[in-house]
Amino acid sequence: MRLLLIEDDPEAARFVLKGLREGGYTVEHAADGRDGLFRATEGKYDAIITDRMLPHMDGLAIVQLLRQQGCETPVLVLSALGNVDDRVRGLRAGGDDYLTKPFAFVELLARVEALLRRKAGQQATTALKVGDLELDLLGRRARRAGREIELTSKEFTLLEFLVRRAGQVVTRTMLLEGVWDLQFDPQTNLIDVHISRLRQAVDRGFDRILIHTVRGAGYVVRDDGP
């Protein structure tokens, strides 16, 4: 997987590059907007990570130009400008996700992974399956080992969000954004309580648990096999 990072702050770039390479990605780096746009247009990348405030050219302008040229490569916008409307502007300009600095590195990794997976499979489905857990998306019903699981509507949405990203780390912020449509940072760990209730419903009484906690990062739904 080839990534392009456009970031002018050398220290921040070094840290992100190192982290992404340790995560198994091939990453190229552009230190200003003009170079970034040039590489993004010329090279073949699976995803682009760009800062917003760059020398010579704004990160959003790069995204807009790329989209105008018909480039569909997923773009993650990083920004030190972090009010909620900046985020909306970033997404409207054609960015696929928006992350406010400073962020924990696991957050970046999880989002990059989500972007790459999104590109991989976009087919519409009516049913999802992980291990012996089956989700009927039309009837909004879940069954595990053939037995119906009682879920509230929100719990089903939460489970669907996780199962759609099976095998992929989903952070708490991603859950807040994706399931609750919220861009804010609650003081308490609200998500953990919802997940533990979901676990009660899905994993209780089964030997193999499907909802795993990834320490310091978030959650992943995964069937580890027998």
Add this chain to the structure above:
Amino acid sequence: MALSERPPFSNSFRTSAFRLAIAYCVLFTVSVSALLGTIYLITGSVLANEVDNVILIELDQLADEYDREGQNGIIAELTRLREAWGRAGAIYLLVDPTFAKRAGNLSSWPFSGVPKERWLEFDIEALRDGRVVNDPVRARVIEFPDGYRLLVGTEVSERRQFQERFRAATLWAIGLTALLGALMGLWLSRRLMGRVRAISTACQQIVAGDFARRLPVGGSRDEFDALAVAVNHVLTRLDQQTATVRATFDSAAHDLRGPLFRLRGRLEELQGSVGLGTEARSSIDRALKDIDSVQRTLGTLLQIAQAESGAALAESARLDLGELAQEITELYEPAARAQGLHLQCSVENAWVNGHRQLLTQLLANLIENAVNHAGARALIQVTVRASAVGACLQVADNGPGIPVADRERALRPFVRLSRASSTGSGLGLSLVAAIARLHQARLSLEDNAPGLCVVVQFQAARPENTPQDHAVPAAPAPRADAVA
């Protein structure tokens, strides 16, 4: 902050322009009435005097004739006058003491007996255009020493007609004056109201977040243009200041978040390195938590600045406050229950125009505030009610509450009341206040007896068909989350 009033000129009859126009109209009409009335009265009396004088002079002459020539002389004179028709409309009648006619052009004595009044008015029958009509006559009678009586009069139908026409003309003139005055007044007040409404509409749009708008300047260089130019000048200055503040906040955010990001990166890198003791690791964990807390405070400050600048209104849309409150309450409910609190929600559909993310923050802050401060086993109730004036949000708890004296202070930034000393940045309620102000909602801290009840009264949403230049989808979900 307070609910803005309805447009003050929904009824055109209440405008001061209209009242002024009505006052002028009444004054003008009264003046014209007085003038024409006076002319009418004076003309009437002049005409009457003229008739009377002619009658008196003729009566004198005939009396002299009688004195000089006796009955036969006056009869001859009357016959001569009757043949000559010297004076238009002249009426003569000489009667003997039994009221039998002796001479003149009147067929019979028109009264029964001798009338008491000096001036007499009666009708005579005359043929005009083949029809019998009653003509009014004004006359005077003298009695001679031998018992004969002489009546001299004038047929006054022309005078009457003239007077009637004059009266009708006067009334028409007054009526037309009143009508014209009223029309002028209406036109004038419409015109003034149009100008004021244009200014008022522009002001409302500016308050609603369209900061680039200016008051309309008509080009007629009248007092309204002078006012509009002055206000536009003020608006431009304010706009420049807001832009400066915004730029300052943006660069402050950038300059603070950059170093924080590098700091976080180094600490995370350090965390990943091998050979660290448990103590060092927990130190790093605590440092990362501190960075989170600094970041949160910084974010809150930026949100306050964003709300106070009013720029966020550009992203506002019509949304159901009840549904939003329900969603946020459900998000917090399990965590509250885990802490032994009861968090309840009772909402109805209540449409408001608002910034979804900021309203979410407002709700979250109020609920977090109650969860943190209401104390163990407290009952927290979130209520949304819709009414004609708008939507009312209440977040009430039965905790210790806030003393009346401290309530206003609690809304200021960085103020921690004693009960709030343990957690929070001290910015939560001031962010709530800023978001309420942005939405022109009224925020009040009230006594829940016991406990605190925070009331936010929103205005009702504009009708759905109102054009929304910058309306965004209420749910700006990132595309990455929309598909598997």
